[in-house]
Amino acid sequence: xxxxxxxxxxxxxxxxxxRLGGSGAQAEAVVTRADLALTRFAxxxxxxxxxxxxxxxxxxxxxxxxxxAGSGSxxxxxxxxxxxxRTLTAARLCPPDPGWPGLAPPVPVPDAxxxxxxxxxxxxxxxxxxxxxxxxxxxxxxxxxxCRTSHRSSAFANSAGHTAYGSSVEAxxxxxxxxxxxxxxxxxxxxxxxxxxxxxxxxxxxAKARAAADPVELPPGRYEVVFEPAAVADLLxxxxxxxxxxxxxxxxxxFAEPGVAQFDQQVTVVDDPLGASGLPFDAEGTGRRALTLVxxxxxxxxxxxxxxxxxxGAESTGHAIAGGATxxxxxxxxxxxxxxxxxxxxxxxxxxxxxxxxxxxxxxAALVAGMRRGLLxxxxxYTRVLDPKSLVVTGLTRNGVWLVEDGTVVRAVRDLRFTESxxxxxxxxxxxxxxxxxxxxxxxxxxxxxxxxxxRLASWHFTGGASG
Amino acid sequence: xxxxxxxxxAVQAALDAGARYADARVMHRRxxxxxxxxxxxxxxxxxxxxxxxxxxxxxSSWGFHAVPDLSDAAARDAGRRxxxxxxxxxxxxxxxxxxxxxxxxxxxxxxxxxxDPLGVPLSDxxxxxxxxxxxxxxxxxxxxxxxxxxxxxxxxxxxSEGHRIDQRTRECGGxxxxxxxxxxxxxxxxxxxxxxxYGTTGWExxxxxxxxxxxxQIAEESxxxxxxPPCPAGETDxxxxxxxxxxxxxxxxxxxxxxxxxxxxxxxxxxxxxLDLAQLGSLRYGSxxxxxxxxxTIPGALGSxxxxxxxxxxxxxxxxxxxxxxxxxxxxxxxxxxxxxxxxSVRADGWARLPMVRMTNVGxxxxxxxxxxxxxxxxDGVLMDLNRSWSIDxxxxxxxxxxxxxxxxxxxxxxxxLRNPTYTGIGPLFWRSMDMLSGETVSWxxxxxxxxxxxxxxxxxxxxxxxxxxxxxxGVSA
Numbered sequence: 001x002x003x004x005x006x007x008x009x010x011x012x013x014x015x016x017x018x019r020l021g022g023s024g025a026q027a028e029a030v031v032t033r034a035d036l037a038l039t040r041f042a043x044x045x046x047x048x049x050x051x052x053x054x055x056x057x058x059x060x061x062x063x064x065x066x067x068x069a070g071s072g073s074x075x076x077x078x079x080x081x082x083x084x085x086r087t088l089t090a091a092r093l094c095p096p097d098p099g100w101p102g103l104a105p106p107v108p109v110p111d112a113x114x115x116x117x118x119x120x121x122x123x124x125x126x127x128x129x130x131x132x133x134x135x136x137x138x139x140x141x142x143x144x145x146x147c148r149t150s151h152r153s154s155a156f157a158n159s160a161g162h163t164a165y166g167s168s169v170e171a172x173x174x175x176x177x178x179x180x181x182x183x184x185x186x187x188x189x190x191x192x193x194x195x196x197x198x199x200x201x202x203x204x205x206x207a208k209a210r211a212a213a214d215p216v217e218l219p220p221g222r223y224e225v226v227f228e229p230a231a232v233a234d235l236l237x238x239x240x241x242x243x244x245x246x247x248x249x250x251x252x253x254x255f256a257e258p259g260v261a262q263f264d265q266q267v268t269v270v271d272d273p274l275g276a277s278g279l280p281f282d283a284e285g286t287g288r289r290a291l292t293l294v295x296x297x298x299x300x301x302x303x304x305x306x307x308x309x310x311x312x313g314a315e316s317t318g319h320a321i322a323g324g325a326t327x328x329x330x331x332x333x334x335x336x337x338x339x340x341x342x343x344x345x346x347x348x349x350x351x352x353x354x355x356x357x358x359x360x361x362x363x364x365a366a367l368v369a370g371m372r373r374g375l376l377x378x379x380x381x382y383t384r385v386l387d388p389k390s391l392v393v394t395g396l397t398r399n400g401v402w403l404v405e406d407g408t409v410v411r412a413v414r415d416l417r418f419t420e421s422x423x424x425x426x427x428x429x430x431x432x433x434x435x436x437x438x439x440x441x442x443x444x445x446x447x448x449x450x451x452x453x454x455x456r457l458a459s460w461h462f463t464g465g466a467s468g
Numbered sequence: 469x470x471x472x473x474x475x476x477x478a479v480q481a482a483l484d485a486g487a488r489y490a491d492a493r494v495m496h497r498r499x500x501x502x503x504x505x506x507x508x509x510x511x512x513x514x515x516x517x518x519x520x521x522x523x524x525x526x527x528s529s530w531g532f533h534a535v536p537d538l539s540d541a542a543a544r545d546a547g548r549r550x551x552x553x554x555x556x557x558x559x560x561x562x563x564x565x566x567x568x569x570x571x572x573x574x575x576x577x578x579x580x581x582x583x584d585p586l587g588v589p590l591s592d593x594x595x596x597x598x599x600x601x602x603x604x605x606x607x608x609x610x611x612x613x614x615x616x617x618x619x620x621x622x623x624x625x626x627x628s629e630g631h632r633i634d635q636r637t638r639e640c641g642g643x644x645x646x647x648x649x650x651x652x653x654x655x656x657x658x659x660x661x662x663x664x665x666y667g668t669t670g671w672e673x674x675x676x677x678x679x680x681x682x683x684x685q686i687a688e689e690s691x692x693x694x695x696x697p698p699c700p701a702g703e704t705d706x707x708x709x710x711x712x713x714x715x716x717x718x719x720x721x722x723x724x725x726x727x728x729x730x731x732x733x734x735x736x737x738x739x740x741x742x743l744d745l746a747q748l749g750s751l752r753y754g755s756x757x758x759x760x761x762x763x764x765t766i767p768g769a770l771g772s773x774x775x776x777x778x779x780x781x782x783x784x785x786x787x788x789x790x791x792x793x794x795x796x797x798x799x800x801x802x803x804x805x806x807x808x809x810x811x812x813s814v815r816a817d818g819w820a821r822l823p824m825v826r827m828t829n830v831g832x833x834x835x836x837x838x839x840x841x842x843x844x845x846x847x848d849g850v851l852m853d854l855n856r857s858w859s860i861d862x863x864x865x866x867x868x869x870x871x872x873x874x875x876x877x878x879x880x881x882x883x884x885x886l887r888n889p890t891y892t893g894i895g896p897l898f899w900r901s902m903d904m905l906s907g908e909t910v911s912w913x914x915x916x917x918x919x920x921x922x923x924x925x926x927x928x929x930x931x932x933x934x935x936x937x938x939x940x941x942x943g944v945s946a
Binding site: 036037039041044046047048049050054055067068069070071072073074075082083090091093094095097123125129131132135145148174175183251252253323382383385386387388389390392394395396398415417419421424444445464465 | 652653
């Protein structure tokens, strides 16, 4: 398949709906080709190496006041006809849908950043070479993780005459190094596989793991913290899914109150889907663009698709997803802005020597240097929401925690469980400092990423240690 | 070209390209889900997907490739690409890969299904959810939600060792929930479970849930929870309902006994396990009441099948017997590496995904009591049920769970409803504290078990009944 094939297929589906469902039928079709590959390593060897070449067709239609959605992987003429017929049948059996917002109008979508062809067509050897570099850089430590590449090519058409096409690529690498049960991590997301340096990431993870040796248990309680970008990514994801979601906002399940200074004035959060390679339109064909969610501490917006926008008397912000009628619109490319003028310190200090590797970048070093007593946290793990409205979340630290005293990393700490309200932890006066350099972190699925600098917070509620 | 022909072509192409072992699965899956909210159908989705995934072992390295095309040319190309990917794996080689022996069979298997869930009229299914959600709104819910999901899956499996197996599995389930919104918090009650109950069975399962009959009660309870006293903080005796205990089994036993985690294969993402293979057969996991089985043969349970996704037949095994750890969930390669003689627990969530170690039905054998007897025997404690949140560390030791509802237990009687109940602990210490166990077992289905990269969603079953645990920390809050 190629661009013209995908556009043609999407057009065929819309035309089939018109022929089989009548001229009044409204339809939107998305045809996506995906080439995804992931090379996974553990115990310092590649143990799973997978790739897939898939084609998917997604159809949503509205006929006689009723709506249904269907999807499939069969793109033969018979397959497309079967998809349209069963979706039409489903729609006719559904009750009326008075909230149907109509189709996206035929307006141009923005240009997306160009895709890197080398990444789009990367061979398994290229991923394996980065894994080999990661493993070698970690020396005698045991390593595990993945290197992945993705290439998506997607065409949209609807019966209002709107069409769009885009393609995207992404490369990501995520690995740990471990020794005696102590782990260190390095994680990056990029537009080009060439921008991922396995050796650099392996050395980074190994330095963290070496510094995590012989951890001590700390009592639960409130601690000042420096979160590295991997940990901040979890904050952004949960804020997005549960807070900046237009459906949850309309249902009063979100903390978000646009116009209110809910966050510290140092907090500015922008959803920036085209800030990196990405598809230039959402599941409804609406063009994607940057959306400021929090501006200098004040909540400014929530994400909308056409349905939630119609309910709110607003316009879609280009955040429709498949299944969005249930889950609501999602912002999946959040960037927490860094400090305008970066902190000056460039050196992480340690009293133990072994802990020096806990601080692997100058940005984090500067934040640590300002902390009288607190914890340096690398990563958060298995976070789950206890209450969506207050966004109280529980979870654990992972991949390295260190005690900091008088600006110095003094020793490694065992993992801790926390229970904390994310908006409250980032609230007015709660953010003590930001790093200057946001780092892009991959999500479980390609196309979703979170960009953040290290962050220093006044208080984080740790509710228990690893031994209970 | 039949599905078996396509799978055979892919396997042969992989062998021709240098593989010493290969297998291929063709899968055809139809999926349907419907959600309703506040008396209206919110979303109806249907999906149909068919494709082929081929796995090749070259030397000691695996490769996998998947395509949505069953033509001979596409199948052969997929086999060659799987072998080429396996060859690339050898750039960072690991230890030798062997496969524990399994008899090559030609077989067919189908799950029991009395009412074909895709054959039930959409309007009937919609009416069920619409009526239940309308009832919840009438009884005070701010958000009334209903959901059903149906999977109808056909698989054709071929291996270079001579397997030729086809299976047809029909799975479905559903549930309802009511959410009430107060100042700064929400409270939710569900029936019969968070996200519903699921099984490898027909629509008769959903009918048996009698969703409409429970709608009013859960709506009223969700509203009552807004003003209920919070769960007190401290250590107390904890009685867990069967649905919450099913998740406790899933998280703190099922994942911990996955052999790929124990071997470190999931270290970077899903994590490892606190279990050490050297202690298999001797480690005390819990009290003597704790008997956990791995049983994919349970009729109707969500983790049931005839053969796993590398051709091993469904067999019941012990995982924990009289409190002692005795078994793992394994695949043919992980078992060989660990020196064990069985696999049988490898599955993939679709044709485009690599089969991996997954839970089947991991459940707790019944005990001698009833829930009422357990309550009557408890002087001071809390009863919690229906999961609301779940979190456990990467070694599967430190957990914290939140439940939808708690009840105070005083002097052997159930008292006030408690809101925001949570409990926390360490897996083996918690299981060793279990001193009373009910025989009121239900096989709870979990259709959303996440694992693997790229991510996979597994379907698992967990027979469980209410039980009591002594001296548990409860009431953790922000």
